Amino acid sequence: MQPRLVAFRIERRIISAAVFAGHHLEHADTRHLASRYPKALDSATGYVNWIKTMFLIETAIVEKQTTSAPTRRGKLTGEVVTQLRGAGVPVFEIEPSDLLPAFGNPPCRSRAEVRGSVGLIWPSLVTDKQHPSSLDAAALGLYFQIQKLLSPN
Amino acid sequence: MNGILDSMLNKSRLFIPETVEGYIALQLARALNDTGDVWKYIAMFDHLPISAILGALNHSRTRQTTRDSMTALFEWEINRLIQKGGQYAA
Numbered sequence: 001m002q003p004r005l006v007a008f009r010i011e012r013r014i015i016s017a018a019v020f021a022g023h024h025l026e027h028a029d030t031r032h033l034a035s036r037y038p039k040a041l042d043s044a045t046g047y048v049n050w051i052k053t054m055f056l057i058e059t060a061i062v063e064k065q066t067t068s069a070p071t072r073r074g075k076l077t078g079e080v081v082t083q084l085r086g087a088g089v090p091v092f093e094i095e096p097s098d099l100l101p102a103f104g105n106p107p108c109r110s111r112a113e114v115r116g117s118v119g120l121i122w123p124s125l126v127t128d129k130q131h132p133s134s135l136d137a138a139a140l141g142l143y144f145q146i147q148k149l150l151s152p153n
Numbered sequence: 154m155n156g157i158l159d160s161m162l163n164k165s166r167l168f169i170p171e172t173v174e175g176y177i178a179l180q181l182a183r184a185l186n187d188t189g190d191v192w193k194y195i196a197m198f199d200h201l202p203i204s205a206i207l208g209a210l211n212h213s214r215t216r217q218t219t220r221d222s223m224t225a226l227f228e229w230e231i232n233r234l235i236q237k238g239g240q241y242a243a
Contacts, residue, residue, distance in 0.1 A: 023173050105168040105179060105188045113169075120171040142173070146180050149207065152214055 003058040006051055007141035009133045010062065010077045015044050018137035019055045023145045025122055027055065028138055030131040037072065041079055048080050052089060060084045061144045063136075064093040092144065099143050114139050166190075174198045181210065185224045200235045209234060 002021045009016040013035070019027040031047045033040035051057060062081060065074045081091050101107030103117040115135040119126040121142075125135050168191045170176035178194035187194075197206055213226035 023177070102180065103170065103176070105166065105191060117169050120169070121173060121176065142176060146177055150180055150184050150210065152211070
């Protein structure tokens, strides 16, 4: 079976995942998180564990935090990264400044432009059932998979 | 007149991927410093499987010399593969 990769987009009240086999998007969805941090963390780690087990994940990707200030999003991301690494899943962190320009020529400058492109690639992600952050997760996964594919051996 | 032509030329250089192949073509064009004509790279997917295109990229990387640009080597290899019927031979 082809190894699977998951890309997570984590926000204050949301965690989205996009699962890839090669450059094929197999699954994408989102969980809303509670406003109380302990409950939110519990939901996020439960969701990450479900994705990891359900799709036999071998690699995970998250967006690198660009601010050093302690934020709820940063704290949640740190916990998810620790959880995955603790379970033996390698986690790669992608700089937003590398991700955004990849989705257009001339390079995209905003997340909205990237979402526009990813929505054209996978129109099923632009529905009422999907949160826009699932587009961010899919962008992250596609970026990583194709970088890996085109990198020198 | 030149303004209209320039604007048409610039429009053809604008590219937003609408498919996975389009996204790969854009990254391929970037890897080869040739983003002026991404459509050329998209057209390759009509003739060759991605494994053959990646094979041609690696081939041009390893054979690159100071005299021959990697882009020229890549295009030469792609044309050779298309003429051969899409089968990649290292």
